[in-house]
Amino acid sequence: MAVQDAAGKSASAIGWRTPMVIIVCGCIISLLAFGPRSALGFFLTPMSQANGWGRDVFALALAIQNLLWGVGQPFAGGIADRYGTVRVLAGGAIAYALGLALMAQSTTPGMLDLTAGVLIGFGLSGCSFTIVIGAFGKLLPDEWRSLGFGCGTAAGSFGQFLYSPLGVALMDKFGWQSALLIFAGATLLILPLSLALATGRGGASASVAPAAKQSLRQALGEAFGHRSYVLLVLGFFTCGFQLAFITVHLPAYLIDRGLSVEVGGWTLAVIGLFNIVGSMSAGVLSGRMPKRYLLSLIYLGRALSTAVFILLPASPAATLVFGAVTGLLWLSTVPPTSALVAVMFGTRWLAMLFGFAFFSHQVGGFLGVWLGGIAFEHTGSYNAVWWLSVLFGVLSALINLPIIEKPVDRAAMAPA
Incomplete structure (x- = not known):
């Protein structure tokens, strides 16, 4: 009853920020944050x-960007959980915009590592859809939560759909440096939008035992001592490996196989467009079927579609079909993954615990991007990394099957 009363007071305190307003503003933030980084491969x-x-x-x-995005995510999530979302979103947006603007002036590898790597990486950890999802978990009623997770993820996908052809068009018309500066300016729109996602300290969920006094240390010990959470984190590694490799290297891979840069742009756009459908569908299905089975099917589907794509002769049609299938499975892992974290541990430390899962995702992203570049420079081909992506997809499909979907037992938890 206490948890329900607290939830009711929290909902009444939201005021003008109705569930729809929260979702719309959060979705625009996801779009603005995910769009530029998804177009950087061009x-x-x-x-x-x-x-x-x-x-x-x-x-x-x-690769540094992906790794530092992951490294910063648990810290950004922990700060958002403890002190509120607005300052994290604002700080992340400023760092992100600064990184994009200075990337346009980078003339040395070290400067590129600092701007495209460090600044954008840490900026993304503060303003990407992972922080938005954490805010959704705290602000939205239970009946809106799964829809919110799916919408927030899908909005990031629409950012990819929008920014991929937009980036190509801006580079053609104004040059690549001006395109980066335009991206930087648009990113600053996150600052006013973040006010709709303002959260207070903590948060509770009626689906698990109350944990209002659970400390950060207790939350980490509980999570990493929970076998199902560890399996979830390990499986999420594959998602990052596959997504980052395709985002950065697919345009160049297609050019190497005789296709135009426009085909690469439209393929990434198709991935983003179909990912809207995939993410929304995953959000709905997460509430209607076992989430572990949904994740296993997604990873297995990725492995099969990748194997077929690299075995077929290169053509615009085959590439666009691959983009559509990949899009359906692209970020569709996020709603069931975040929902499983909420089911297991509630929403008190949701942003931080999902942040650690996302760190695994970004370690995979670092290796996918980096190994892609190393493999090409040493062999003149991306084939080894493509097949590694297939292998990881099969392994993650198996890893997610033993996950147990139920709230953690806190009956014996000592006071914080």
């Missing part, structure tokens, strides 16, 4: 040519 060729770099230089910078 800057690989012009920046490398302008500065005389090999592909490994650009790949290392974006």
